[in-house]
Amino acid sequence: MAGARQGVADARRIVVKVGSSSLTTASGGLDADRVDALVDVLAKVRSGGEKEIVLVSSGAIAAGLAPLGLTRRPKDLARQQAAASVGQGLLVARYTASFARYGIRVGQVLLTSDDTSRRAHYRNAYRTLDQLLAMGAVPVVNENDTVATDEIRFGDNDRLAALVAHLVRADLLVLLSDVDGLYDGDPAKPGTTRIDEVAGPESIAHVSIGSAGKAGVGTGGMVTKVEAARIAAAAGIPVVLTSASQAADALAGRSTGTYFLRTGRRSADRLLWLQHASTPQGALTLDDGAVRAVVERHSSLLPAGIAAVEGEFSAGDPVELRDTEGRAIARGLVNFDAKELPQLLGRSTRDLAKELGPAYEREVVHRDDLVLLKP
Numbered sequence: 544m545a546g547a548r549q550g551v552a553d554a555r556r557i558v559v560k561v562g563s564s565s566l567t568t569a570s571g572g573l574d575a576d577r578v579d580a581l582v583d584v585l586a587k588v589r590s591g592g593e594k595e596i597v598l599v600s601s602g603a604i605a606a607g608l609a610p611l612g613l614t615r616r617p618k619d620l621a622r623q624q625a626a627a628s629v630g631q632g633l634l635v636a637r638y639t640a641s642f643a644r645y646g647i648r649v650g651q652v653l654l655t656s657d658d659t660s661r662r663a664h665y666r667n668a669y670r671t672l673d674q675l676l677a678m679g680a681v682p683v684v685n686e687n688d689t690v691a692t693d694e695i696r697f698g699d700n701d702r703l704a705a706l707v708a709h710l711v712r713a714d715l716l717v718l719l720s721d722v723d724g725l726y727d728g729d730p731a732k733p734g735t736t737r738i739d740e741v742a743g744p745e746s747i748a749h750v751s752i753g754s755a756g757k758a759g760v761g762t763g764g765m766v767t768k769v770e771a772a773r774i775a776a777a778a779g780i781p782v783v784l785t786s787a788s789q790a791a792d793a794l795a796g797r798s799t800g801t802y803f804l805r806t807g808r809r810s811a812d813r814l815l816w817l818q819h820a821s822t823p824q825g826a827l828t829l830d831d832g833a834v835r836a837v838v839e840r841h842s843s844l845l846p847a848g849i850a851a852v853e854g855e856f857s858a859g860d861p862v863e864l865r866d867t868e869g870r871a872i873a874r875g876l877v878n879f880d881a882k883e884l885p886q887l888l889g890r891s892t893r894d895l896a897k898e899l900g901p902a903y904e905r906e907v908v909h910r911d912d913l914v915l916l917k918p
Contacts, residue, residue: 548796548797548798548802550714550715550781550796551715551793551794551795552795553714553796554594554714554715555593555594555595555714556594556595556597556676556712556713556714556715557588557594557595557596557597557713557714557715557716557717558596558597558598558599558704558707558711558713558715558716558717559585559596559597559599559717559719560598560599560600560601560700560701560703560704560717560718560771561581561598561600561601561602561719561720561787562601562602562700562701562719562720562721562787563601563602563604563605564720564721565581565719565720565721565786565787566600566601566602566605566606566634567602567605567606572605572606572608572609572610573602573606573634575637577787578637578638579641579644580787580788581719581787581790582638582641582642582645584790584791584794585598585642585681585790586642586644586645586647587791588794589647589681590645595676596681597672597676597682597707597708597711598682598683599684599685599703599707600634600638600683600684600685600700601685601700602630602634602685603626603630603634603685604616604623604627604630606630606631606633606634606637607625607626607629607631608626610629610633611626613626631651631653631685634683634685635649635651635683638681638683642681647680647681648680648681649680649681649682649683650675650680650681650682650683651683652671652672652675652684652685653687654684654685654686654687655686665710665816668710669710672684672707672710672711684703684704684707685703686703699767699771701718701767701768701770702767702770702771702819702820703820704716705771705778705780705782705819706774706815706816706819706820708775708778708780709774709775709778709780709810709815709816712809714780715780715781715783716771716772716775716781716782716783717782717783717784717785717793717794718768718771718782718783718784718785719785719787719790720768720784720785720786720787721786721787722765722786723737723786723789723799723800724737724738724739724784724785724786724800724801725737725738725741725747725750725752725765725768725769725784725801726738726750727749727750728750737800737801738750738801739798739801739802740801740802740803740804741776741801741802741803741804742804742806743776743804744773744806747769752765752766752769768784769784772784772803773803773806774815774819775803776803776804776805776806776807777806777807778807778809778810778815779805779807779809779810780805780809781802781803781804781805782802783800783801783802783803784800784801784803785799785800786800814913817861817874817875817876817912817914818874818914818916821861821874823861823862823874824854824856824860824861824862825852825854825855825860825862825863825877825881826852826854826862826863826864826865826871827844827849827851827853827862827863827864827877827884827907827908828849828850828852828853828865828867828869829844829848829849829850829864829865829866829872830848830849830850831866831867832848833845833847833848833849834866834867834872836848837864837872837873837913837915838872838873838915841910841915842910843906843907843908843909843910843913844864844875844907844908845891845892845906845907846884846887846889846891846892847889847890847891847892849887849888849889849907850867850888850889851888852881852884852885852888854881856877856880856881857880857881858877858878858879858880859876859877860876860877861874861875861876861877862874862875862877862908864913871916872915872916873913873914873915873916874913874916875908875912875914876909876912877907878905878906878907878908878909879907884907892904892905892906
């Protein structure tokens with residue numbers, strides 16, 4: 544195992560995600576000692592100047608509960624956003640003060656899925672994070688809960704962390720929670736064993752994974768962590784899943800927690816975000832010829848191949864591409880509003896340009912804005 548985790552110790556750019564339950568009390572409010580303990584570990588990792596840390600931190604909503612007189616995490620989005628608004632400032636202030644003990648600055652980066660599935664926004668997010676790292680700061684990333692709607696939310700910071708790891712081209716993702724790894728059963732029950740290494744999804748297909756976190760202040764459970772590990776590993780990034788109390792051992796490459804090996808190759812494009820962080824605002828049904836063109840030849844989607852349109856969407860929104868049986872085959876960013884498309888269906892771009900003007904001589908979904916979905 545020491546050899547298998549050598550890449551962990553050698554990782555230069557590392558994304559560390561920490562959950563709400565590792566930073567706050569169950570009743571809400573930040574636990575300064577817990578924050579300081581985490582920062583102590585991260586600052587030590589950075590101390591040689593050879594490693595860079597991006598911190599994806601939950602805790603904004605949980606930190607805002609007590610100051611607003613809330614005894615538990617609200618279920619409605621509006622009060623969650625209010626708690627995030629109060630808590631986000633407290634969270635970053637706490638990190639700022641804690642890292643300042645080591646002379647390290649932090650930079651707040653708030654993201655929504657909409658920021659990162661669109662090409663220009665994706666590039667801007669990368670440039671901001673890369674520049675913060677180049678200037679010696681620690682980016683503290685969180686979902687922008689204050690403005691995110693249900694339609695544009697990542698839903699949990701585990702998935703956000705996997706996508707940020709891909710965005711910044713990290714060498715390693717470390718997921719810290721209140722459990723010290725993935726177990727082959729309920730870790731609270733006797734006889735269960737921690738899984739030391741995961742070579743791929745098939746190696747844990749037999750494992751029953753629960754859905755709820757222990758502390759009741761976050762949204763993620765083991766399901767979201769395993770899914771995040773799968774996303775990152777498929778993008779060529781190894782993952783260590785363990786408890787916050789074992790962060791130092793995890794970052795040193797020691798045999799703690801559960802280690803997820805890479806299952807795919809690293810890529811620098813944003814299509815991973817389109818696949819995992821976007822919510823389709825509508826659907827396009829393709830005829831058989833268009834399905835073959837998109838799936839087999841990796842072609843753009845043209846108006847001639849579209850049989851039907853569903854939903855209300857605007858140009859630039861993510862849409863689902865379906866075959867005639869209603870199966871989702873791809874996801875992409877559409878170049879037209881929903882109301883424009885009916886008049887274009889089944890027609891060639893050349894004819895459309897002649898009748899409606901040159902703006903209509905283009906793809907409905909360009910192949911660079913399209914990702915295939917595995918059956």
